[in-house]
Amino acid sequence: MFTFFKKKSVEDKLRDQYNRLMEERERLLSINQKESSIKYNEAQRILNQIESLKNAV
DSSP, rough: OTSSSOOHHHHHHHHHHHHHHHHHHHHHHHHOHHHHHHHHHHHHHHHHHHHHHHOOO
């Protein structure tokens, strides 16, 4: 009910960033393959951070 005041966890912030990068990657896929690959690599680094956070807990 009061999710407006609830702060996001680090994992939620990383997941949002990952989703944004993957959307950007899909948009760039038909325009610029090189930039798309760069976005994909950035997204994979963030996914690794998310997984390491899960393993640490």
